[in-house]
Amino acid sequence: MAATKSPVVDIHTHVYPPSYIELLKSRDKIPYIRSFPPSSALRLVILPAEDTESTSRGRPVGAEYYDISKKVEFMDRHSIDISVISLANPWLDWVPAADAAEAARGINDEVNEECGKYPGRLFAFATLPLSGGKNVIEKEISRLKSLKHMRGIILGTTGLGKGLDDPDLLPIFRALQDAKLPIFLHPHYGLPSSVWGERANDYGHVLPLALGFPMETTIAITRMILAGVFEKVPELEMILAHSGGTLPFLAGRIESCIEHDAHLKAEGKLGKGRKTVWEILKKNIYLDAVVYSEVGLNAAIQASGKDRIMFGTDHPFFPPLEGENETWASVETNYEAIFGSLGSGTEESLAALGGNAVRVLNLVV
Template identity: 80%
Template sequence: MASTTKYPVVDIHTHVYPPSYIDLLKSRSTIPYIITSDGSLRLVILPAEDTESTSRGRPVGPEYYDITQKIAFMDKHSVDISVISLANPWLDWLPTEAAAEAARSLNDEVERECEKYPGRLFAFATLPLSGGGAAIVEEIERLQSLKYTRGVILGTTGLGKGLDDEALLPIFKALQDAKLPVFLHPHYGLPGSVWGERANDYGHVLPLALGFPLETTIAVTRMILSGVFEKAPELQMILAHSGGTLPFLAGRIESCIEHDAHLKAEGKLGEGRKTVWEILRKNIYLDAVVYSEVGLKAAVQASGEDRVMFGTDHPFFPPLEEEGGKWASVETNYGAIKGALGSGSDEAKGALGGNAVRVLNLTI
């Protein structure tokens, strides 16, 4: 229903590589690293990009590290507030001894970027995952004192064994207790062998369109199966790309659980188990970075219209030809929200920003 309620437009899925991270990658020659080629920078973060061909990596310009470009992008696309997060592969790859200090320094640097535009920028922080449990929990505690930090971004590997690792439980509990939602984001995709011999003919389409969403779906399903959401019942997860394929597969996952003799024999199907549907409505938020009305309607039906949040994935997916206009990737996501929820409706306004303001407390 159309309404006169006014909410800001909030982009909760938008990345940065702060200047110090760019410097760090420039100093390296194995993944992840940055090379300078013909005076411009190229980022190599995926094994498929690390080839001898002249097209090694992908270009990274100032839109990745210059915060004024983020603000210009927001202004061009009518985004009032952005919750910025370090882009993949975060600090996953750092040696243990460097992780804690790197995370502190990076999270403080991102805070300072937010401080330059009070009320327009907030942040999801990065955890020192390779630094060990104590260092991670210490950083989670410290994050609570940061004025603009509203959660953490997390990949799917956790401490190296995935997100169903028992050793991660104290970390999930610390995040729950700190009321810091986890923005779960893919990076590693699926093993290259699944793309077949002709993978190189298809650019990045298969890993980005399918590998990323399936990685997220698998990671969160493993969390569900391991009982994370019963053991940390208030943990809040925001899933990238509308949960990958989770809204579409939730029924099948739930049915497979209910029909699994092994789970039954282990006593895991009894009272106290949260169903996939309950978890979707209690512990999970979905971004609206799904590029279609069909996908967005599935997200809304799975989690509820009050649990879906607009995002852009900037600075990824720019127009291939420099046109200077609005980005099709962003307009498609705007269009999907309007089409699925009704232009100007309370539900659309919630998805565009109201839900994010409420859930992430985006006021200063």
């Protein structure tokens, strides 16, 4: 990577804090951690599509998933100055309603404390107690202001159980807008397993991760657009994982389908005041650069703008299959895409590598 004084910021990087790992070890339903004899190695099983009797059941889980010093080692190895860490999927989606408030407080405090161990190097996206209901969620959002290192929240696509176009989420979106906490939107559930066909187990995690994740994000954000969330909460800021799934590529088609929809017209939803998909991409949406190719990154840049792209790694996911202590190809590919699309050492590439994140997330101590 380029030698530069401008910081490199990783905004897509996960942890499972030690207390969350202990919870996962106590479970036998997704999400869980256990070994599968004869092997004694622990495996993390989180995705609906990976809980199958095959070698693709989960993934090995080592200290890089929960030990914050490993995160910093990884940052140093890959020339990353600052990381904005987030609890990895499936967050607290599965926590019983009665336990949600305490679970979120515990995790957010723990993550905030971990950040405090490395001043100036670690910030975080908090986790919301979604299963706890509106009041509990709003209370946690307001508490987040007192946590020094929190710069936004990470959110999956289910919301309160009915997706992100649920009108009951509007007060939550307003609270996040007013607290100036951007939402980092991240997939987890993919698409129904039936779409992967009878031979899905032969293909490891490729179909759910390469296709299910991006489609899930695209569908979630499109439903928000169709529900008029960005007209009703005009300053809401969303950072979309994996360069928006397929949103940059499909934005034109989505916009055209909206403009040609007789039902939307009859409902009076096409008139003045509607924000187009393109306007939303340039006003409310930021895209991470976790897309692993110049082709995808160019689409993201064209859709949202050079000032709205943010570098990420997805650590600790996608380690090399061998030689874990080496430089990770998954990270280098994202660096190379930025240099290929925006040049090395240019103002635009420095912005994508860190400047945009510092500005949008106010990454100063």
